[in-house]
Amino acid sequence: MPVYVIAGLPVEYDCKYPLLKNRSKKYLAPDDVKPLFKIHLDENFYAEKRKISPTISDEIQEYMNTGAIFYKELLSYGGVMLHASAVAVDGYAYLFSAPCGTGKSTHTKMWQKLFGKDRAVIINDDKPAIRKVDGVYYAFGTPFSGKHDISENAGYIIKGIGFLRRSSENSIHKLSPDVAMVPFFNQTIRPKEEEKMDLLCKNADDILKSISFYALDCRADTDAAQTAYNMMKGGENDEN
Amino acid sequence: MMKIKKEFKLRTVGGMNIVVSTAGMNFQGIITVNNTGEFIWKMLEQGAEESEIITALAKECNVSEEDISQDVKEFISSLEGAGILE
Numbered sequence: 001m002p003v004y005v006i007a008g009l010p011v012e013y014d015c016k017y018p019l020l021k022n023r024s025k026k027y028l029a030p031d032d033v034k035p036l037f038k039i040h041l042d043e044n045f046y047a048e049k050r051k052i053s054p055t056i057s058d059e060i061q062e063y064m065n066t067g068a069i070f071y072k073e074l075l076s077y078g079g080v081m082l083h084a085s086a087v088a089v090d091g092y093a094y095l096f097s098a099p100c101g102t103g104k105s106t107h108t109k110m111w112q113k114l115f116g117k118d119r120a121v122i123i124n125d126d127k128p129a130i131r132k133v134d135g136v137y138y139a140f141g142t143p144f145s146g147k148h149d150i151s152e153n154a155g156y157i158i159k160g161i162g163f164l165r166r167s168s169e170n171s172i173h174k175l176s177p178d179v180a181m182v183p184f185f186n187q188t189i190r191p192k193e194e195e196k197m198d199l200l201c202k203n204a205d206d207i208l209k210s211i212s213f214y215a216l217d218c219r220a221d222t223d224a225a226q227t228a229y230n231m232m233k234g235g236e237n238d239e240n
Numbered sequence: 241m242m243k244i245k246k247e248f249k250l251r252t253v254g255g256m257n258i259v260v261s262t263a264g265m266n267f268q269g270i271i272t273v274n275n276t277g278e279f280i281w282k283m284l285e286q287g288a289e290e291s292e293i294i295t296a297l298a299k300e301c302n303v304s305e306e307d308i309s310q311d312v313k314e315f316i317s318s319l320e321g322a323g324i325l326e
Contacts, residue, residue, distance in 0.1 A: 181254035182270045194249070194262040201251040201260065208254035 001038075003029040006070060007129035007140035008155065009077055013039040013066055017059035020066055023143040026153045036077075039069045067127070067144030072191055075199040079131030080207065083187040084161070086128040086139045087111045088121045093139035093156035094232055095128060096216070097187045098164040103220055105148075107164055110225040125150035130158065130207060137211055137237055160212045160235035162228055163187075167217035170227040180213035212236050242316065242325045244284050257281075259324065271322060276301075280315050284325070290316060 001014045004027040012035035015021035041062060049061045071081040084097035085104040089111065096104050104126075111120040126146025128139045138155035145151040162172065163183045184204060191197055212235035218224035247263035250273060257278045259271040273281060279300060283293045294312050298305040319325050 177254035178256045181256050181258070182272075185253070185258070185270050190260070192262060197249070197260050197262050198251070201253050201258075205253045 003033050003035045004143070005029045005033065006142050007074065007077075007079060007131050007138075008133060009037075009074070009131075010035045011037055011039060011070060011073070015062070017062050019059050020063045020143070023063070023145070023149050023151075027143055037073050039066050039073075041065060063144070067142070068189065070142070070144065071127070071129070071189055072196055074129055074131065075191065075196050075203060077131065078203060078206075079129055080188055080200060080203045081127050082130055082161070082184070083126065084128055085125050086123040086141075088123050088139075088152075088154075088156040089115055089119060089229065091156060092159040092233075093123060093128075094159055094228065095130075095139055095161040096164050096228075097161060097183065099187070102164055103166060103218075104164060106220050107216075107218065107224060107228075110220065110222050111229070114222040114225045114229075121152060122150050123152050123154065123156060131155075132206070132210075137207060158211055158235075158237050160214055160232035162214040162216040162232065165215070165217045166219075168219065170218045170221075170224045172214050172216045172218075172227055172231045174231075175213040175215055177208035177213070180208055184208065184213075210237060242284065242290075242320070243287055244281065244319070244324060245326045248324045250278060250281050259322075271324075276311070277315055280312060281319075284316070284319075 001012050003010050003012045004024050006027050010029055010033045015024060046058050046061060074081060082095060082097055084095040085108040086093050086095045087108040096107050098104050108122055123139055124141045124145045125148055127144050129142050130137055130139055137158045139158050140155040141151040141153055191200060214232060216228050247261055249260050250257050251260050257273040279297060280293055283296060294305050294309045297308055297312060
């Protein structure tokens with residue numbers, strides 16, 4: 001079975017259907033890489049899913065659930081998934097999180113409009129993996145990037161994470177960890193297993209203390225991107 | 241006797257006490273609990289009665305039982321309202 005390296009983690013899974021296979025291609029590991037863990041969806045799994053959601057194809061189920069299992073395992077490796085659009089500028093990552101339909105992708109598109117697509121790269125448009133490597137938090141692209149296949153097989157040191165709200169004015173301010181905790185928890189997956197839930201709490205606690213968080217009220221224009229960049233480029237990502 | 245359902249746990253994240261559920265139920269939003277609430281929560285977990293909690297908290301905070309009994313009752317009924325107690 002093929003091995004993929006996602007967020008620096010070698011993982012083995014089989015792609016039965018084109019959707020997962022195509023999106024996973026750029027994450028294929030060299031032949032000699034051994035997986036840290038395996039994801040396997042058996043026939044019983046699909047049968048169960050068909051019963052619960054008959055309108056969702058097996059192809060979509062494979063894609064969604066391989067992602068869900070990957071992100072659950074990520075918790076065991078100092079990581080967490082955040083529902084966000086992540087953009088990299090000059091080698092650093094800036095993440096924008098919000099409920100569906102608020103305009104996360106629209107906002108990072110404004111970064112590309114402001115800085116140009118060569119300088120502002122979308123790492124993952126919907127579900128970046130955040131993971132600590134050598135004491136510093138990185139945002140990684142993954143094959144699991146939502147509706148659109150916008151992801152890059154790369155990791156960038158995070159400068160800051162902004163929670164986005166639509167507004168008629170552009171403004172940004174820093175959030176303390178206790179305040180950032182609420183939207184952070186609302187935009188990640190909460191696992192059912194107690195052991196994984198404890199890992200999520202532990203990782204989230206460390207992330208909230210290590211990374212700079214912001215509240216960004218914004219319009220859908222390039223001035224919003226400039227406002228966010230000016231404030232967030234000085235963000236911290238402590239080694240601890 | 242009221243008890244906290246075993247699927248609900250108190251965890252500290254970002255300096256806040258939050259209630260997490262491991263039941264896999266659709267538990268949206270976040271319930272945060274202050275330090276007094278944490279004290280009451282921990283006693284409830286151990287199966288303490290309301291009257292015992294009021295006595296212990298009054299002692300802990302160095303105030304009279306009358307001063308805090310209403311707060312304890314309100315906190316417990318808010319947990320009940322959120323479906324956390326059984």
